[in-house]
Amino acid sequence: MHKSYETVPVGSIDPAYQRYRLGQPSFDVENLKDAINRSGLIHPVVVKPVPEGKYGLVVGFRRYDAVKKLGHSHIDAIILGPDEEWxxxxxxxxxxxxxxxxxxxxxxxxxxxxxxxxxxxxxxxxxxxxxxxxxxxxxxxxxxxxxxxxxxxxxLSENLRVLMSTGRLSVKPALMLSDIPTEQADVFGAVFSKISLSSSNQKDVIQLSLEISSRDKKPVKQIFSNDPFLQILKDDHLDPRAKGKKIKEMIAELRFPHLTQARNTFTKTCRSLGLSGRIQLTPPKNFEGLDYSLSFQFQSLSEFESCLKKLDQLSGDEQFRRLFP
Amino acid sequence: MKIKTLFIDYEVPRDEEVDFLIGSLKTPPQPVQDIREVYEHVNAGQDPILRAKHTLFITRNRGAVVKKCPGTSEYTCCDYTILHTGTFCSMDCSYCILQAYFHPPLMQYFSGLDQLTSHLNPYFKGNQVYRIGTGEFTDSLIWEPISLQPRFLVNLFARQDHCVLELKTKTVNIESLLELEHNQKTILAWSVNSPRIIQSQERGTASLKQRLEAAKKAEAAGYRLAFHFDPMVIYDGCITEYQDVVDQIFAHVDPKSIAWISMGTFRFMPHLKVIIENRFKSSDICYGEFILGLDNKMRYFKPLRMELYNQTVSYLKKRAPQVLVYFCMEDKQVWESSLGFFPSDENELGRLLDRSAAQHCGLDPSLLP
The missing domain is CATH 1.10.10 (Arc Repressor Mutant, subunit A)
Structure with a gap:
């Protein structure tokens, strides 16, 4: 590739030519402007000829912005040219x-x-x-x-790329979003920009929301633009992590209403029966199997006896009996 | 069955059975030495599963011809015996496990009626009752219009009284069977579903009305019948619609002709979901409230299954208390809640079905325990 060093008019560089810009546009070039004012442009920008007698930037987008804002008429540039056979x-x-x-x-x-x-x-x-x-x-x-x-x-849309670069969207969920229409993907982008979730939780939220959307025949946007989702997303008193946790729980509940209700009822009943501390009752996973398990911890013989007494009382308790269908 | 490409294993001899098949399909067969040629053809399709439904490979069964239904230890199995006569299916049901079961899917017809006879003979002379079916890896009667096999099997089973043949289908292909001397040793069984599910999820199958009309014809020809509510799908209004299916069954056939009715809600291996989502874009069948079952298949949350079963079974039992109803792959809690009992001993469900088969089909009662 040919390279020539020249000083070119700032106006000869086409600002709309963004083919080689890799990062996001940075609007904060104040420090760079100061540095150029003090020391001049140490590294020239790199350009290539583009149609209409202009140059297009290859490298140095921020430097160009700073020089332009400083009002300079010319800028040092390396001009790239193709080899003969290219x-x-x-x-x-x-x-x-x-x-x-x-x-x-x-x-x-x-x-x-x-x-x-x-x-x-x-x-x-x-x-x-x-x-x-x-x-x-x-x-x-x-x-x-x-x-x-x-x-x-x-x-992926610009919004989602920005989320990725700021760490608010991980690669695996981004891959899922790349497989759905941009309009839908951007809805998730808007939600994830307000909440904080791990990569696997982001994946769950995307997956479950898409399933709800297919099941209920309504766009994803409608799920998140209604209460109580909207309320949580707008709640200034909740930090992004707490919002993320609530959103995930609510999506799971919307996707699995009966299962969630059964879990909540079981947990609530266990708590009221005193089975959520040192004595623990665990139902079959997803209430599918038949085996419940009971465990208890004790530090002394008297604690052991007290656990046994509690268990003995439970077997006659109506509320306890209702736990078992 | 619309076959666009027909392959034939070069080792398969051209006999009456094969000539009949080829003649019925009106597609020139391409002899192949290596099954990989067939796989390549199927895999070259944009949708290999769809292509496999229009491709048929005539070959010999090089594996087990008769085998026990695998079942699982976690849920109660009916102890069915599988007669392996072919694989895959020309109809296109969204939920069909065969889409995910074969890699790649391939519709195969196993020729060799003599092979079937030799493998079945020990069962015909055994000291117990066997319920034998061809509907595990394919639809039993998609083959009826193009092959001699179904009528051969009906005739073969008619000559003994130890075993009953169950031909399970979603078609109405029974024409060639109606005139046979079946001796009631064949049960013609239909998978049934609500018209809504048939219309939305069972591409290329007969409507419920057509199936029940066919069942009525089969009954008139003296056949014993069975119905399989499988897979039952849970959706708003499903209970009423499944109860309506019950009504329609009994509007067409006499309960006395029915050897058994089974029920099973939709369950699937997790990786089938992706196939359904890709191949049936408008299907929402995977988005029910599924949990991972003890057999590692997705199944509806148990209270939802129990509600559907309870309502359908109680409705059915009011109409036909004497009909044997059983659940396919369910546990004690489900059985007791819907049917009031649980076949807890090993093979107890199998024995119940054997007894019903013996009563309905005239099997040798001395073989029952």
Missing amino acids: DEKKFDLECLKFAITERSCQRPLDVFELLCAIERLKDHLDVQEIVAISPAVFNQVLNPSIVRQYIRMAG
């Missing part, structure tokens, strides 16, 4: 690799950047080819399954 596609691929390499050699790419990078590389390369160039371009060895996952997530 067509436009090959040139695009090399510029893309250049942009990714430049970023990944500074620090490991975050999820958002990886998504952008792999999404664009897949226009040129297959999974194995991306894996092969990964040490040099990504500064890390990407395995094929990771590359495939990122390709699968290529259709």
